[in-house]
Amino acid sequence: MRAGDLFRLLLLAAIWGGSFVFLRALAPALGPILTADLRVLIAWAVLSLYLRAVGLDIQWRRFWKQYLIIGALNAALPFSLFAFAALHIPASYSAILNATSPLFGALFSALWMGEKIAAPKVLGLVLGIAGVALVTRLAPGERDSMVVWAMIACLLAAVCYGSVSVYTKKFAAAVKPTAISAGSQLMAGLLLLPFVPFAPAPGRITLLVTVNMILFAISCSAVAFLLYFRLIADIGPTKALTVTFLMPAFTMIWAAIFLGEGVTASMIFGCALILGGTGLVVGRRA
Numbered sequence: 001m002r003a004g005d006l007f008r009l010l011l012l013a014a015i016w017g018g019s020f021v022f023l024r025a026l027a028p029a030l031g032p033i034l035t036a037d038l039r040v041l042i043a044w045a046v047l048s049l050y051l052r053a054v055g056l057d058i059q060w061r062r063f064w065k066q067y068l069i070i071g072a073l074n075a076a077l078p079f080s081l082f083a084f085a086a087l088h089i090p091a092s093y094s095a096i097l098n099a100t101s102p103l104f105g106a107l108f109s110a111l112w113m114g115e116k117i118a119a120p121k122v123l124g125l126v127l128g129i130a131g132v133a134l135v136t137r138l139a140p141g142e143r144d145s146m147v148v149w150a151m152i153a154c155l156l157a158a159v160c161y162g163s164v165s166v167y168t169k170k171f172a173a174a175v176k177p178t179a180i181s182a183g184s185q186l187m188a189g190l191l192l193l194p195f196v197p198f199a200p201a202p203g204r205i206t207l208l209v210t211v212n213m214i215l216f217a218i219s220c221s222a223v224a225f226l227l228y229f230r231l232i233a234d235i236g237p238t239k240a241l242t243v244t245f246l247m248p249a250f251t252m253i254w255a256a257i258f259l260g261e262g263v264t265a266s267m268i269f270g271c272a273l274i275l276g277g278t279g280l281v282v283g284r285r286a
Contacts, residue, residue: 005235012227013243017250019220020091020098021258023083025212029203032083037192038213040075040185043221047182050222058179064187066172070180071187073164075221078157080192085157088150090261095244095251097154099132099274102241102281104162109238112166121238124280128245131273134266161244165237168229177229185221238281245278 001009026035051058060067085094103125109115172180203209231240249271255261 001235001239005231008227008231009240009243010246012224012231013246014250015219015224015227016243017095017247018254019216019224020082020086020094020251021254022212022216022220023086023094024091024255024259026209026216027083027086029205029209030201030213031199031203032080032087033192033195033199034201035083035213036076036079037189037196039079039217039221040071040192041189042214042217043225044182044185044189046218046222047178047185047226051178051182054178056176056178058176058183060183063172063175063179063183066168066175067180067183067187068191070164070168070172071184071189072191073160073167074225075184075188076191078160079188081153081157081160085150085153088146089154091255091259092248092251092261092267093151094154095248096132097151098158098161099128099244099248100155101158101161101165101244102238103129104159105165105241106162106238108163108166109236113170115236115238120280124242124277126277127273127280128242128277131270131275131277132245132248134270134273158244162241165232165241168232169237173233177233178226180229181222181225185225242278242281245274245281249274 023035030038058067082094082098085097106115106117106121106125110117168180175183228240228243231243252261252263252267252271256263
């Protein structure tokens with residue numbers, strides 16, 4: 001992996017690691033659907049301005065189907081699922097379950113693209129999953145029905161990420177990453193819009209909520225997806241998805257600073273395994 005790709009991978013992990021912290025603050029006030037819809041629509045508005053500034057035509061007639069599928073599987077559905085999970089489980093738990101995305105990505109790559117899963121890559125995936133399992137653990141008293149449903153929602157979101165990364169590489173290779181970022185955000189926003197009247201904001205929309213929502217959408221969607229789709233194009237879907245192995249470490253840091261969540265020895269050891277597993281999956285020899 002080139003130095004530039006590694007830098008983008010780490011930067012993306014830091015940004016998306018913070019997304020779970022934003023969700024813990026926004027979902028109780030706005031609800032899952034409105035949180036997800038505002039996230040993608042604000043991101044689309046920002047990306048549209050960027051596209052106009054650089055003079056890029058995203059060719060709606062030619063690629064609308066790709067934008068629709070990617071928008072559904074990479075934004076509308078997983079964003080709503082993670083926002084729902086944020087109502088019931090800590091930010092670090094969501095990041096851990098999200099770290100299963102590379103496993104699903106590798107499986108879909110093997111099924112749809114004939115990509116071989118070499119032994120070092122398998123070892124890297126195993127180490128990564130073992131690492132995130134150590135980062136946090138559910139206490140026996142926390143295993144109520146809503147916590148379980150929240151964890152299932154996170155796993156379903158991870159399946160979406162794993163499948164759409166392979167779809168993007170196979171069926172949207174001709175589309176510029178910047179165009180995918182903008183087109184998919186708009187499609188996701190349109191898909192969620194009909195559900196907004198049935199899921200009004202349950203909390204009070206304050207100035208702080210508004211500012212957090214804008215920062216969340218710009219950083220964790222507009223900027224992050226520009227980085228993500230560029231990584232898929234440059235290093236492939238399986239390696240790009242290893243960003244989810246790095247995210248729990250950043251989520252722990254942001255959650256400790258902004259939410260007061262604790263950091264344990266098992267979390268630190270788990271992060272070491274995560275980094276080692278990521279190195280095996282993204283390394284040249286792997």
